[in-house]
Each structure stands twice: as C-alpha cells, then as structure tokens.
Amino acid sequence: MWTGPHEAGVLRADATIVDVSLLVEQLGKSSLVEQFEAQGRGDLAVAAANARHHVIAIALDGLRAGHGSLPGSPPGPGLLAERW
Numbered sequence: 001m002w003t004g005p006h007e008a009g010v011l012r013a014d015a016t017i018v019d020v021s022l023l024v025e026q027l028g029k030s031s032l033v034e035q036f037e038a039q040g041r042g043d044l045a046v047a048a049a050n051a052r053h054h055v056i057a058i059a060l061d062g063l064r065a066g067h068g069s070l071p072g073s074p075p076g077p078g079l080l081a082e083r084w
Contacts, residue, residue, distance in 0.1 A: 012065050016074045023059060 005011035
C-alpha cells in the first residue's frame, strides 16, 4: 500500500499541495542560467547553474518534516484558480 509523504513523516505536516504547486512554479521561472545565456554571458553559466542547484536544495530541505511552523496561513486552491 502506498503511503503519502505526510503519513510517512517525510513532508512537513503544514505543507499543502498548493504550497508544493506554487514552489514548483516559482522554481520553474526563468533561471539565472537562462537569463545569462540571453545576455550572452556564458562565462557565468557554471556559477548560475551551481546557484540554482543550491537554491533548489534549500527549498526541498524546507519541505522536510522536523522544522518549525510555516508563517501565515496556507494558500488555498482558490488562490491558484483565480489566475485563470
């Protein structure tokens, strides 16, 4: 039987599917790598790629169980739906 991440104790209890959806959306925005490539700044591509990996690791670590409570109230599904 499949156990969800909350039940398995690996995802923080106060993280919702909307939180994860927004996080994925934000991390999917134009990265530094793309921005520097568009500017013709290939000399910064490796540093930008390293920064992206670093920030993604921080975001993923924040989803793990064992952290303090998140600030504010969680966003509801209506917040996402209102954009369309």
